[in-house]
Amino acid sequence: MNTFGKTIGLTIFGESHGLSIGAVLDGLPSGEAIDWDAVRTEMARRAPGKNPMSTARAEKDAFEVQSGFFNGYTTGTPLCAIIRNSDQHSRDYDQLRHIMRPGHADYSGKVRYGGFNDYRGGGHFSGRLTAPLVFAGAVASQILARHGITVGSHILRLAGIADKPFNAVGETAETLQALKKETLPVLDKAQAGPMEAKILAAKNDLDSVGGVIECMITGLPAGIGDPFFDSVESQLSHMMFSVPAVKGIEFGDGFALADLRGSQANDDFYYDGDVVKTRTNHNGGINGGITNGMPIIFRLVVKPTASISQKQETIDTDTKENCDLVIKGRHDPCIVQRAIPVIEAAAAWAILDVCLSEKGRCW
Numbered sequence: 001m002n003t004f005g006k007t008i009g010l011t012i013f014g015e016s017h018g019l020s021i022g023a024v025l026d027g028l029p030s031g032e033a034i035d036w037d038a039v040r041t042e043m044a045r046r047a048p049g050k051n052p053m054s055t056a057r058a059e060k061d062a063f064e065v066q067s068g069f070f071n072g073y074t075t076g077t078p079l080c081a082i083i084r085n086s087d088q089h090s091r092d093y094d095q096l097r098h099i100m101r102p103g104h105a106d107y108s109g110k111v112r113y114g115g116f117n118d119y120r121g122g123g124h125f126s127g128r129l130t131a132p133l134v135f136a137g138a139v140a141s142q143i144l145a146r147h148g149i150t151v152g153s154h155i156l157r158l159a160g161i162a163d164k165p166f167n168a169v170g171e172t173a174e175t176l177q178a179l180k181k182e183t184l185p186v187l188d189k190a191q192a193g194p195m196e197a198k199i200l201a202a203k204n205d206l207d208s209v210g211g212v213i214e215c216m217i218t219g220l221p222a223g224i225g226d227p228f229f230d231s232v233e234s235q236l237s238h239m240m241f242s243v244p245a246v247k248g249i250e251f252g253d254g255f256a257l258a259d260l261r262g263s264q265a266n267d268d269f270y271y272d273g274d275v276v277k278t279r280t281n282h283n284g285g286i287n288g289g290i291t292n293g294m295p296i297i298f299r300l301v302v303k304p305t306a307s308i309s310q311k312q313e314t315i316d317t318d319t320k321e322n323c324d325l326v327i328k329g330r331h332d333p334c335i336v337q338r339a340i341p342v343i344e345a346a347a348a349w350a351i352l353d354v355c356l357s358e359k360g361r362c363w
């Protein structure tokens with residue numbers, strides 16, 4: 001199964017070097033106007049081939065809506081969009097049919113699908129499949145925005161260069177929106193240059209770098225979510241680990257909570273007029289799996305890109321021998337900045353699903 005969601009189902013399909021990739025958005029409310037130019041803007045934020053920090057594969061990521069939209073509004077029936085692939089260099093992948101890239105899904109995918117997987121461009125495992133995810137998230141975020149909910153993120157760390165963290169008790173929607181306009185979204189603008197230099201230095205060394213993305217969701221009311229298996233943390237984490245190269249997540253102060261005392265980790269409540277708030281937000285806006293009305297904050301680790309062109313040790317599954325591999329092709333020397341719109345989209349879809357599952361308690 002390749003579908004996510006309880007009330008709205010998102011299916012993504014396709015392979016990186018196949019005819020097209022796409023998404024089916026099932027169960028969306030009817031009567032939602034969609035600004036397709038705004039969706040195009042989101043797709044362009046993620047699209048490859050735009051600068052030296054990205055893979056050179058040039059894809060426009062233009063989408064064609066096939067169904068589920070009529071006379072300016074969602075119909076409520078499955079909304080399907082396709083994105084045609086146009087700049088595949090499949091020859092680069094000839095050797096990867098039987099020589100497995102360390103860190104990528106060549107070996108695990110080959111075993112899982114009995115050797116029938118499309119290995120070209122990483123096939124269905126490719127980061128290319130995040131284009132339909134961004135499409136879905138851009139639709140979801142327009143519905144969320146009508147209810148005052150905003151998702152935004154920035155690069156908290158990249159190859160050891162740190163940005164300042166979000167103000168945990170809340171950033172304005174304007175700040176979150178402004179970050180979306182930047183190639184390397186950071187709060188401390190002075191850090192963008194050093195981050196770019198780290199990416200380009202790694203690329204020059206035939207290597208790659210990773211980092212940490214910090215994401216904030218504002219405008220959610222208190223009391224949304226469920227305890228235990230459908231906690232808001234569980235649903236967001238489930239979605240976030242669907243994004244290729246994401247290897248860790250923490251909410252609020254996360255792993256740093258291990259070294260705090262309760263007196264430091266608790267978030268004291270107060271009334272701001274008749275609105276309940278907390279003075280701090282060490283718990284990331286979630287208690288018992290349920291929103292407490294403060295912004296949701298989480299951080300994700302994005303690993304350094306697996307496909308590097310230095311000589312690596314690996315295996316040949318044809319000869320069943322150990323061998324060396326030098327990867328040819330066009331790869332992202334860093335995934336972090338390209339994953340930012342993907343993470344926002346993924347969060348938007350998961351949160352819209354949480355909200356629509358609340359049967360009128362969210363809005």
Ligand SMILES: Cc1cc2nc3c(=O)[nH]c(=O)nc-3n(C[C@H](O)[C@H](O)[C@H](O)COP(=O)(O)O)c2cc1C
Nearest residue numbers: 104105125126127244245246306307331332335338
């Ligand atoms: C936007 C985006 C772009 C990516 N670009 C590349 C790439 O150019 N080369 C590569 O080896 N991996 C790239 N990846 C990551 C791989 O797809 C991923 O590492 C692989 O599928 C294995 O999955 P895992 O790292 O989650 O275990 C990218 C991921 C994303 C989200």
Ligand SMILES: C=C(O[C@@H]1CC(C(=O)O)=C[C@@H](OP(=O)(O)O)[C@H]1O)C(=O)O
Nearest residue numbers: 048055057121122126127128329330331
């Ligand atoms: C095409 C995209 O990124 C691709 C993600 C990717 C991978 O292994 O994840 C490997 C590369 O594929 P190719 O070798 O075909 O150029 C990237 O270019 C995209 O993000 O749209």
